[in-house]
Amino acid sequence: MSIITHFKRKTAVLLVAGLMLLGTKTYAQSSNSALSQETMLYITLGLVFVVSILVLLVAIYVLQLLKIFIKKEMTEEQKTQPSWWAKLWAKWNAFQPMEEEEELLLDHDYDGIKELDNHLPPWWKGLFYVTIVYSVIYLLVFHVFKTAPLQDEEYELEIAAAEALKANKEADLVIDFDENTVTVTDDPAELADGQKFFEQQCSICHKADGGGLAGPNLTDKYWRNGGSITDVYKVIKNGVPNTAMISWEGQLNPLRMRNVASYVLSLQGTNPPGALPPDGELYEPEN
Numbered sequence: 139m140s141i142i143t144h145f146k147r148k149t150a151v152l153l154v155a156g157l158m159l160l161g162t163k164t165y166a167q168s169s170n171s172a173l174s175q176e177t178m179l180y181i182t183l184g185l186v187f188v189v190s191i192l193v194l195l196v197a198i199y200v201l202q203l204l205k206i207f208i209k210k211e212m213t214e215e216q217k218t219q220p221s222w223w224a225k226l227w228a229k230w231n232a233f234q235p236m237e238e239e240e241e242l243l244l245d246h247d248y249d250g251i252k253e254l255d256n257h258l259p260p261w262w263k264g265l266f267y268v269t270i271v272y273s274v275i276y277l278l279v280f281h282v283f284k285t286a287p288l289q290d291e292e293y294e295l296e297i298a299a300a301e302a303l304k305a306n307k308e309a310d311l312v313i314d315f316d317e318n319t320v321t322v323t324d325d326p327a328e329l330a331d332g333q334k335f336f337e338q339q340c341s342i343c344h345k346a347d348g349g350g351l352a353g354p355n356l357t358d359k360y361w362r363n364g365g366s367i368t369d370v371y372k373v374i375k376n377g378v379p380n381t382a383m384i385s386w387e388g389q390l391n392p393l394r395m396r397n398v399a400s401y402v403l404s405l406q407g408t409n410p411p412g413a414l415p416p417d418g419e420l421y422e423p424e425n
């Protein structure tokens with residue numbers, strides 16, 4: 139291969155890889171900035187994949203070079219020695235050499251079809267011994283000591299576990315409030331849940347600290363739609379018609395909506411840097 143074709147091939151590989159990288163990049167930029175975490179994950183995985191392939195190509199290339207150099211260094215005798223793999227192959231197959239086949243020939247002959255009394259290949263016998271050992275272990279585990287459930291029991295167990303999970307979920311979802319009776323939660327775990335969701339889904343428009351971007355500042359006392367927990371809950375649940383603030387009811391169960399609303403209210407007075415100016419009407423909590 140001349141240097142020029144070699145060069146051309148390498149450039150082609152680099153070009154394709156580069157285009158792939160570019161492709162993911164433009165994709166990331168052209169879709170709106172509200173990229174979900176899942177999309178980001180896929181993009182990251184894609185990049186990791188492309189980079190791994192590149193690394194692999196380089197590794198193969200270097201190995202090929204090494205092989206050439208090693209071949210050059212080897213003596214004639216070393217070159218003719220059977221490889222490690224060839225030795226293993228011969229050991230596990232233990233072929234009778236062709237020249238000695240006569241010794242194995244059985245004395246019958248069916249219309250010219252002869253039979254060799256060959257022993258089974260070691261790999262086959264190895265597998266057979268493994269199955270014997272496995273059957274003993276299987277018998278002890280499943281039928282003597284009964285340490286693991288049999289198929290039917292396993293099925294029953296899984297059904298029971300799924301039912302317990304379902305019951306648990308339903309118990310968790312006891313919702314004893316609606317948009318008019320909802321109250322602020324001060325449970326740290328629930329607020330953390332609200333915060334996590336807020337940072338994932340709401341920060342695009344309201345900023346992670348609530349200071350506001352496309353959506354208004356949520357950290358001051360001025361509200362367009364009222365600043366009580368029921369007001370905030372209703373805005374999250376129903377959205378504000380004809381604005382970018384959509385209804386989140388389809389994506390959040392009431393408990394989570396309450397967590398997010400409570401988190402939003404917990405931002406009151408945090409006064410983050412770069413926050414948008416007050417917007418709407420002053421709302422003073424009653425207590």
Ligand code: HEC
Binds near residue numbers: 417
């Ligand atoms: C696509 C942008 C966008 C996203 C995402 C978004 N909002 Fe909004 N949000 C707005 C806009 C715009 C308004 C102002 C609506 C109006 O004019 O009353 C608003 C208003 C609000 C208000 C009322 C503010 C006020 O002054 O009355 C609350 C509370 C609020 N959003 C919470 C959230 C929460 C919680 C989330 C995440 C679940 C969220 N928003 C996601 C754009 C968004």
